Amino acid sequence: MTTIHDLRVEHHRDALGIGEAEPRLSWSLADTQGAAQTRYQISVSDEISGLRADADPVDSSESVLVPWQAVPLRSRERRQVRVRVWVAGESEPSEWSEPIVVEAGLLHRSDWNTDFVSPSVSHSAEGPRPAYRLRSRFDLPAGDVARVRIYATAHGVYELHLNASAVSSDILAPGWTSYLHRLRYQTYDITGLVVPGQNTISALIADGWYRGRLGFNGGLWDNYGTDVALLAQIEATMSDGTVHVLPVSSAWECAPSAIISTGLYEGEEHDASLDDLVEEWTPASVLPFADFTAEIVAPTGPPVRIIESIAPVGVEVRPNGRIRLDFGQNITGKLRVTVTGPRGHTIGLHHAEVLENDELATRPLRGAASIDRLTLAGGDHPFTWTPHFTFHGFRYAELENWPGEFLPEQAVALVMHSDMERTGTFTSSDPLLNKLHENVVWSMRDNFLDLPTDCPQRDERLGWTGDIQVFGPTAAYLFRSTGTLVSWMRDVAAEQKALGSVPNFVPWIECGFPQDPAAAWGDVAVMLPWTLYQRTGDIGVLRDQYESMTAWVDQVDALTGHSGLWNSGFQLGDWLDPTAPPEKPDDSRTDRYLVASAYHARSARLLAQTAELLGNTGDAAKYSAVADRAASSFRYEFVTPSGRVVSDTETALSVAIMFELLANEDQVQRAGARLSELVIDSGYRIRTGFVGTPIICDALARVGAHDVAYHLLLQTQTPSWLYPITMGATTIWERWDSMLPDGSINPGEMTSFNHYSLGAVADYLHRIIGGLAPAAPGYREVLVAPVPGGGLRAASSELVSPYGLVRTGWTREGTKLVVRAEIPSGVTARVELPDGSDPIDIAAGSHEFVCSYRPAEDDPAAVQRVNLHNPEERALLETA
Known part of the structure; x- marks a missing residue:
């Protein structure tokens, strides 16, 4: 009998206090024996009254982000939701799923009926400041209380206690957003913590990102304001549905805490001897809610x-x-x-x-x-x-x-x-490759602290747009990170509207870095929404970000004089090209305006496709023309008729190939041959930076140079992906040589040992080596096309897709290759075996295929190339 698993709401892990009045639902199926869903039905019931409304069955195979089938939720409303489905070949529906509870937060600004409260202390001097205590009391209404909630946020960061018990396990709430535009609030269930009669609510509050030091070059204090303040609204819902907003703000008191100084960069100083001193409470200051104009929003992603x-x-x-x-x-x-x-x-x-x-x-x-x-x-x-x-x-x-x-x-x-859910894994027969992947996972974990940052250790920790632009596909595979990224992209759009362009990091801090638009960084406005749509099937992400996407492409189009050639102004280019001097990380061998023009063409093309998907046919034609013009200008300026690309670097060739900027397949193959020559000439050492590194292996794969890609990937000498592992790395480094072979640290002022951007190659591991690639948005169709090589004996990829678990993998036994695929219900797949046989279309279920396979490293010509240009690799192959 078909069963329903993983019923979920939007991209939430927890559906308490959501901000969507009509949340979309997703689920996956099990025990269908390969049969596809043909119909679904949604049931929504009121948890208090028990009234249930079963929507009419919908004839559809869709099970991801399907529309809400009930009356829109009002603020605070709580509903139980269940789903059942029909599958082909079965006349009866499945059993109803286990119910999930969906509860709306405060959906309108008018729902807030309290004010901010702040410690009555002024700190104008720059420097680490203390944390403060706040407290108030409230009486629980008499009668049958069904549930009690706290809706809370802060200028600063806060922790809440009720009657001496922690309200939640959240850390550094409310997190970091573009506070002048958007401030997130949290919803906490305190039903089990309240007692009849009087209760005490207390808080610790500190500067955090709101008032603490942020940025490099010394950083800046008080970026968003000089206050720290708490907004907390406590509500009790009775069994008859009556809601009581419990008055607390007029009674708040404040006192010093044992945290005598704390800062994100500085660290924290705690004097425990102050905990047992006589408490000196004084009235807190009340800051009218109406004086703060930022939008108060519910989270779309999980807390820290x-x-x-x-x-x-x-x-x-x-x-x-x-x-x-x-x-x-x-x-x-x-x-x-x-x-x-x-x-x-x-x-x-x-x-x-x-x-x-x-x-x-x-x-x-x-x-x-x-x-x-x-x-x-x-x-x-x-x-x-x-x-x-x-x-x-x-x-x-x-x-x-x-x-x-x-x-x-x-x-x-x-x-x-x-607190994101892990969704994707990769493993192979090569321990170093596995360690590379593990290091990528750790760097993502370490840099997804509420928003996607560059690094977690130095005086920076900023939401650099270029880093997540290149890492987006890997992030979407490894973790259910869409909710986190959706929130951050809304900040991108807000900052873009306020500043007139996409800044190079978001939230933006005026700390001395140029605000000028830069290709690859600003292109996150287009490329990250597109990536999330491709990986989750959520067209709503494109719809929500469409204004931001068009504003970016329009701005760059204007900067080119509508010529398509972006050849002036500030650019970061192929940042951190390994040949760049330590003190000049932007000194790339690749023409920075080639990079800028290529990205303009790519973003315009993706925007045209987005417009088509959204039914904006006029915009689709407009941006197709912009993309065509940009591609034509790119070829005129940077490509010879025979297919040679200006700069003659691995990055220049890779972007020309992967962004589809060459005139025909002959030019693609010419560029690919030259790319292979350059990689071989380098001794299979990396010579790409932020722009080229994420796509060079894919560019080689595109032209069939898989053995070259493998040798580049498996290189252990610096610079390479595996060199840091030989030096003991457990995360991805910012520079290829953040630590030099003698154990000394790169002399550059900018050296981190925890940046995920160069780990974007993991997406290649998942798709090309493991053989699990999306062939339709949300993995509704999957391409199973593994490419063995590099002496590997086995590899596999595994993903909890929006439709359920997908597994692909292969093992090599002499000249025989065994390819396996496990496909969930609702998904189809195309299998392309490396023996060149015709593709095979498969449906849900477990499948196994056997074909003959002669490894590229068995080709004498390939071995000759390896031995000629990189003798140390010979031992690796012979060992394998």
């Missing part, structure tokens, strides 16, 4: 939480008395320590990603001190502590001035990031 804890794998007492902890993994997070010591004794917690000269390497942190300090209250009982309002990027930590003997169980590292 502690995801896991890691025990140290190494403990060493240093000559200076510090205790060094090695956690074996570079993470974003913080330490939790348990300690006993005399009153007034202060411990320092120092953090770093790597060691240099057997010391913590703190130079790459630049202005981020990343030091936490704990002053003890004394007593005989162990005290367990972790910072509240900061985070660090680190693998190593040193405990300074630890009292007495240290035991390894007294310190753990807490991993923090947005």
Whole structure:
């Protein structure tokens, strides 16, 4: 009997306090014996009254983001939703799914009936500031209370307690948005925490991103305001549906906290001896809600939480008395320590990603001190502590001035990031390739702390647009990250409208970096929505971002003088070309205006396709013309009639091939042959930066040079993807040589050991090596076309797609190749075997195919090329 799994709402992991009045539903099917869904029916019932409304059955095979089939939700409304389906060959429907509960948040600004409250303390001086305590009391209404909610947000970051119990496990709420435009609020269920009669609500609140230091070159304070303030509305819903908004704002009090200073870059200082001092509460200041004009919105993605804890794998007492902890993994997070010591004794917690000269390497942190300090209250009982309002990027930590003997169980590292569900995996017979993929996963985790950032450790941690533009396909595969990215893209659109262009990082901070539009970075406005549509099937993402997409392409079209050739102004180009000097990361071998013009053509083409999908036929024609003009100008300016590309670099050739800018297939093959020559000439070492790196293996695959791509991918000498692994990397580095072979750190001022952008190659691993590629939006159709090579004996990709689990993989046994595919209900697939046989179309179910296969490395010509240009690779192949 068919069963329904994973019924979900929009892109939410938790449907409490959502901001959609008509949320779309998705589900996947199991036990269909390969039969496709032919009809579905949605049932919505009121949890309090029990009234149930079954919508009319809909004849459709769709099961992803299907329209809401009930009366739109009003603010606070709570509904139970179930689905059942019919599949081909069965006359009866499935059983109803297990119900999920959907509850709307406060959908309108007028729903807010309280004010912000702020500690009555002014801090005009720049520097780390303390956290403050706020509290108020409220009486629970008499009668049968069905549920109690807190709707809360802050200028700053906050934690809530009710009657001394934590309200949630969220960290650094409300997260970071473009606060002048959008401020997210959170909905918390406190039904189980309230007691009859009087209750006490309390909060810790600190600067966070709102008022703390942000940016590089010294950073800026008070970017969004000089206040820290809490907005908290408490509501009780009675069993008859009556809603009581409980008055609290006029009674708030404030007091100092034991957190005497805290900052995202600086670290946190906590004096536990202050916890037991006599409390001195004074009235808090009331800041009228009406004075703040930012839109108050519900989250579309998950909150930041502690995801896991890691025990140290190494403990060493240093000559200076510090205790060094090695956690074996570079993470974003913080330490939790348990300690006993005399009153007034202060411990320092120092953090770093790597060691240099057997010391913590703190130079790459630049202005981020990343030091936490704990002053003890004394007593005989162990005290367990972790910072509240900061985070660090680190693998190593040193405990300074630890009292007495240290035991390894007294310190753990807490991993923090947005609480996203893992969806995609990859594995192969090559341990180094597997480690590369694992490092990509970790760098995504470490840089998805509420929004997609560049790095988690130094005085930056910004939402760089270029990084997520190239990494978007990998992000969409590895985790259910759409909700997080949708929120961030709305900030992109808001900043774009306010500033007149897409800034190079979002939220935008005026910290000295050029605001000028830059290709590949600003193109995120088009490319990331397109990527999410392709990977999730959510056309709503395109609809929501359409104004932003058109504004970007129109702006660049105007900058080209409507010629299609973007050949003036500021550009970042092929950023971090490995040949660039450490102090000039933009000094690429590739013409930056070639990159700019190529991206303009690509974005215009994707926008034309978007317009067609949305039914905007006039715009589709308009932007097709812009794309044609840009492609023609690109060829005129940068391509010879025979297919040679200006700059003659791997990046220039890759963008020309992958962005479909060449005139015909002969030019594509000519460019591909030259690309292969350049890669071989380099000794299969990387010579691409941000723009070329994500697509070079795909460009080689496009022209059939798979053996060249494999040798480039499997290179272990610097610069290469695998070189950092030979140096002990557990995340993706910002530079190919962030650490030099002698163990010293790259002398460049900009050196991080945790950037995901160069890990965008993982998308190639998933699609080309593992053989799992989307052939239609949302993986409704899948292309199973694995390309073995590189001496690999096996590889596989696995994805929890919007329709369910997809598995592909292959194993090599001599000259025989076995290809396997597992396809969920509602999905079809095309299998293309590497023996050149005709494609095979398959439906849901488990499938196995066997074909003959002669590895490219068995080709004497290929081996000769390897031996001639890169002798050390010969041993790798012979070993394989």
